[in-house]
Amino acid sequence: MFAGLSTGIGSLLAFFTKRTNTRFLSLALGFSAGVMIYVSFVEIFPKARIALEAQYGDTKAFWLTTVAFFAGIFLIAIIDRLIPSLENPHEIKLVEDIDEEMAGQKKLMRMGLFTALAIAIHNFPEGLATFVAALNDPGLGIAIAVAIAIHNIPEGIAVSVPIYYATGNRKKAFWYSFSSGLAEPVGAAIGFLILMPFLSPLVFGMTFAGVAGIMVFISIDELLPAAQEFGEHHLSIYGLIAGMIVMALSLLMFA
Numbered sequence: 001m002f003a004g005l006s007t008g009i010g011s012l013l014a015f016f017t018k019r020t021n022t023r024f025l026s027l028a029l030g031f032s033a034g035v036m037i038y039v040s041f042v043e044i045f046p047k048a049r050i051a052l053e054a055q056y057g058d059t060k061a062f063w064l065t066t067v068a069f070f071a072g073i074f075l076i077a078i079i080d081r082l083i084p085s086l087e088n089p090h091e092i093k094l095v096e097d098i099d100e101e102m103a104g105q106k107k108l109m110r111m112g113l114f115t116a117l118a119i120a121i122h123n124f125p126e127g128l129a130t131f132v133a134a135l136n137d138p139g140l141g142i143a144i145a146v147a148i149a150i151h152n153i154p155e156g157i158a159v160s161v162p163i164y165y166a167t168g169n170r171k172k173a174f175w176y177s178f179s180s181g182l183a184e185p186v187g188a189a190i191g192f193l194i195l196m197p198f199l200s201p202l203v204f205g206m207t208f209a210g211v212a213g214i215m216v217f218i219s220i221d222e223l224l225p226a227a228q229e230f231g232e233h234h235l236s237i238y239g240l241i242a243g244m245i246v247m248a249l250s251l252l253m254f255a
Helices: 004-016 022-056 058-082 095-101 108-136 138-167 170-180 183-198 201-230 233-253
Strands: none
Touching: 004 108, 004 138, 004 170, 004 183, 022 058, 022 108, 022 138, 022 201, 022 233, 058 108, 058 201, 108 138, 108 170, 108 183, 108 201, 138 170, 138 233, 183 201
């Protein structure tokens, strides 16, 4: 719930700031990506493999984990490709860009609604990822939820600003943006209802490895556009490394 509804934070930022703090946003997205990439390769992938080893042996478990990892990448990549770039939440938008270039366009409302739908589609597997991680390790789930919450903030901007300019109603724009994040807890709830009755080592291991793939794709797809869009390549990398360090320290502290 916390991770998904952080889109509302982006909505509020869009209304109360005139300029996007690109340096902070570049650092924040890099930090979020660093957390998710590190935890995917260091914690989630190995745990998925270990869960499968007891039943299938080392070699077969390694194969199954690898296949599930790339299946997760392909799943989120297909979702990403099916959504037009205008409504794609991974195409970063700035407050001032939308303000200056899009005010007065007739299709702003449609754009905002489709962006909200696109974010809901993206947030569904993210909710599942957070749920599966927290199911195995609540501390790990919290770290992933924080990382996803950070990268949901600019998505909230992408929904609220065009709807606000289409309707002139800040409250309506905020609620559309806020509601688009509801797909995250819905993804977790469906994961609970569908996976829990069948949670064997095979289901857990394959799902956990797929989650790692989903998070790696989201991380790279967020980080690189941010670096290119804002021209803050080094800040993105510094944020990435900081995210990895913080995640590594948290894992060491709770080991």
